[in-house]
Amino acid sequence: xxxxxxxxxxxxxxxxxxxxxxxxxxxxxxxxxxxxxxxxxxxxxxxxxxxxxxxxxxxxxxxxxxxxxxxxxxxxxxxxxxxxxxxxxxxxxxxxxxxxxxxxxxxxxxxxxxxxxxxxxxxxxxxxxxxxxxxxxxxxxxxxxxxxxxxxxxxxxxxxxxxxxxxxxxxxxxxxxxxxxxxxxxxxxxxxxxxxxxxxxxxxxxxxxxxxxxxxxxxxxxxxxxxxxxxxxxxxxxxxxxxxxxxxxxxxxxxxxxxxxxxxxxxxxxxxxxxxxxxxxxxxxxxxxxxxxxxxxxxxxxxxxxxxxxxxxxxxxxxxxxxxxxxxxxxxxxxxxxxxxxxxxxxxxxxxxxxxxxxxxxxxxxxxxxxxxxxxxxxxxxxxxxxxxxxxxxxxxxxxxxxxx
Ligand SMILES: [Zn+2]
Numbered sequence: 001x002x003x004x005x006x007x008x009x010x011x012x013x014x015x016x017x018x019x020x021x022x023x024x025x026x027x028x029x030x031x032x033x034x035x036x037x038x039x040x041x042x043x044x045x046x047x048x049x050x051x052x053x054x055x056x057x058x059x060x061x062x063x064x065x066x067x068x069x070x071x072x073x074x075x076x077x078x079x080x081x082x083x084x085x086x087x088x089x090x091x092x093x094x095x096x097x098x099x100x101x102x103x104x105x106x107x108x109x110x111x112x113x114x115x116x117x118x119x120x121x122x123x124x125x126x127x128x129x130x131x132x133x134x135x136x137x138x139x140x141x142x143x144x145x146x147x148x149x150x151x152x153x154x155x156x157x158x159x160x161x162x163x164x165x166x167x168x169x170x171x172x173x174x175x176x177x178x179x180x181x182x183x184x185x186x187x188x189x190x191x192x193x194x195x196x197x198x199x200x201x202x203x204x205x206x207x208x209x210x211x212x213x214x215x216x217x218x219x220x221x222x223x224x225x226x227x228x229x230x231x232x233x234x235x236x237x238x239x240x241x242x243x244x245x246x247x248x249x250x251x252x253x254x255x256x257x258x259x260x261x262x263x264x265x266x267x268x269x270x271x272x273x274x275x276x277x278x279x280x281x282x283x284x285x286x287x288x289x290x291x292x293x294x295x296x297x298x299x300x301x302x303x304x305x306x307x308x309x310x311x312x313x314x315x316x317x318x319x320x321x322x323x324x325x326x327x328x329x330x331x332x333x334x335x336x337x338x339x340x341x342x343x344x345x346x347x348x349x350x351x352x353x354x355x356x357x358x359x360x361x362x363x364x365x366x367x368x369x370x371x372x373x374x375x376x377x378x379x380x381x382x383x384x385x386x387x388x389x390x391x392x393x394x395x396x397x398x399x400x401x402x403x404x405x
Contacts (some may be wrong), residue, residue, distance in 0.1 A: 006024070017056050042143050055144050115145065126141060155217050158242075188221035189221055189222075249388065287380075321376070
């Protein structure tokens with residue numbers, strides 16, 4: 001009995017850690033039983049991250065651990081070791097690290113949930129990780145260990161189906177759109193389809209074995225959605241499907257809420273907005289929808305709150321944003337007779353209506369801005385991270401665990 005973890009067996013253009021685990025589980029010795037595998041998303045800014053930045057783990061039960069370890073040795077030598085150093089063809093804009101696969105075996109699950117939280121919230125080194133009973137390979141062991149120690153405190157489910165090998169090099173995927181529309185109608189599934197564009201969110205865009213991964217709040221809903229999609233006539237053939245327990249939509253990557261006062265706003269390329277605050281620069285990205293729009297409506301002096309990631313000290317990438325207090329806006333008074341905006345007559349001289357010459361002693365008056373305070377905004381579904389928990393899942397500001405096995 002023990003736990004197996006696996007990570008970094010994919011390059012950007014081919015391979016996939018979930019498929020590697022599927023193949024391993026399909027070829028286990030007869031007397032080994034596997035539990036439901038886990039799929040754990042890690043810190044989005046990890047330096048040596050894999051495409052989906054996900055590691056996998058599974059609990060294996062056997063009366064003959066030595067036979068299992070011999071099998072794992074052979075599997076490693078035959079299938080995983082050769083992947084080391086691979087770099088796929090890619091049109092991704094980020095720099096790739098060569099694949100450095102890792103596999104770990106723990107004969108007992110270590111009680112080190114804090115290491116899991118470290119790996120979703122910051123960069124970690126292998127020296128910080130709990131020591132496996134056995135380990136194979138390099139950097140990938142970090143994610144593999146994180147997947148093993150994940151405490152499963154907040155679970156969602158993803159059913160992944162893989163396509164025939166002849167299709168792996170193709171970016172085009174055939175998944176029945178009608179069935180996907182029905183799957184997306186089920187409130188127990190999430191992030192299946194973009195409600196605005198009706199575009200599918202279940203299939204990766206690159207070349208890899210995954211045909212689709214459909215997410216749900218329950219294991220049963222993930223499984224039935226994947227079965228419906230796989231068996232639809234307009235879906236291309238699949239060679240296997242598995243349901244994974246995941247940390248997706250857990251918000252585990254986010255630390256405590258940050259509050260600060262706006263100093264200035266700067267709109268950058270494509271609408272990405274930099275909010276200079278008393279606590280560093282907070283960035284609302286171009287594709288972040290309502291987050292970006294709220295950021296652009298802010299004024300110096302506004303109090304704001306955010307959840308976000310800090311890829312480098314003093315820079316926050318906003319994932320959830322809320323206006324706590326809006327400073328009033330200063331405007332010139334309006335003439336009560338003509339409704340014209342009054343004009344300044346010089347410092348300390350008040351203002352005057354340009355039409356009827358009526359005067360007002362105050363050069364500025366304060367009006368409330370038409371902005372909702374204390375509501376939270378988040379990016380649209382197609383711009384959210386796998387780890388991001390939808391705002392609709394929070395009640396009274398408290399996370400609601402949707403996972404129920
Ligand atoms: Zn007037």
